[in-house]
Amino acid sequence: MHVRETGIAGLLVFEPSPHRDERGWFSRTFDADVARGAGVDPHAFLQDSQSRTVRAGLRGLHGRVGRGEAKLVRCARGAIFDVVVDARPGSPTMGRVETFRLDDENMTSIYIPRGCLHGFQALAEADTCYRIDAPHDPTEDVTVRYDDPDLAIDWPMPVSVMSEKDKAGRSWADLTQLLGAAAGR
Numbered sequence: 001m002h003v004r005e006t007g008i009a010g011l012l013v014f015e016p017s018p019h020r021d022e023r024g025w026f027s028r029t030f031d032a033d034v035a036r037g038a039g040v041d042p043h044a045f046l047q048d049s050q051s052r053t054v055r056a057g058l059r060g061l062h063g064r065v066g067r068g069e070a071k072l073v074r075c076a077r078g079a080i081f082d083v084v085v086d087a088r089p090g091s092p093t094m095g096r097v098e099t100f101r102l103d104d105e106n107m108t109s110i111y112i113p114r115g116c117l118h119g120f121q122a123l124a125e126a127d128t129c130y131r132i133d134a135p136h137d138p139t140e141d142v143t144v145r146y147d148d149p150d151l152a153i154d155w156p157m158p159v160s161v162m163s164e165k166d167k168a169g170r171s172w173a174d175l176t177q178l179l180g181a182a183a184g185r
Contacts, residue, residue, distance in 0.1 A: 001031050003038040008086045008093045010113035012038055013100070014072075018107060027107050029074060030131070040111055044133040045072065051130075053080070053122040056160035060119015061144040061151075061169065063087055065179065068114035069134040078126030079103035081156050085144070085172075088115035089179045095172075097151055102128075117144055121155055142178075143169035 004013040014034065018027035032042035053059060060083065073082065082100040086093045101123075102108055112118050120128065143165055146153065150172040170178075 001028060001034045003034060006098050008084060008096050008098050008113075008116065009091060010039075010111075011084055011086075011098060011116065012040070012111040014038075014109040014111065016107045016109075029107065029109065030072070035072075035111075038111070040070075040072075041133075044070070045131045046135060047130075047132045049130045049132065050076070051128050053120075053126050053128065054161060055122055055124050056157050058119065058121045058146055058155070058159045058162045058166065060166065061085060061117040061146055062119060063115070063117040063142050063144070063175075064134075064137070064140040065142055066137070066140040067134060068140065069132050070114045071112045071118065071133070072109055072131040073102070073112060073118070074107065074109040074129050075102035075104060076127045076129050077104050079105075079123040080120040080126050080128060081123055082110065082120045083118070083153055084110070084112055085117040085151060086115070087117050087144075087175060087179065088113075091115070095151075095176075097153055099153070117142075119146060121157065121159065123156065142175060144172055144175050145169040148172045 035042040
């Protein structure tokens, strides 16, 4: 398994080395020693979750204020266009957007540090797996509009469906103002 850094500090890509033969393939999707070597505490994860999303369905952009959460995300079935936005006040990459194609062929996982927003659009019906390091606290939830012009995310296709919560997401400017006020306390 290979680990690659990205343009957002702490956002890591874990690229497995699947073993393929006439039966199909076998791949390690997580390795505690590799995670530890990349600076990720493998024992910090408290919850595993999975979602299924229809083609062109969109989830996000979701994040948490306060303590937040870190996530290890992979697509177990299908394919997704995955988006991470650095929303950490004081980060030199605050506001930077990174995108990835995660699918069941490349089996790549991304480690998303606390304080980042995350969202994705399913390129085909997709199962997405999340390993999360904090219990859910709905009072910390924030949603930023997927189509916010300040973020200028180039989604690959028109959105077929999204939740009402995601449709009602706040603007990036509103979130940065909220985070700045919280940091000033």
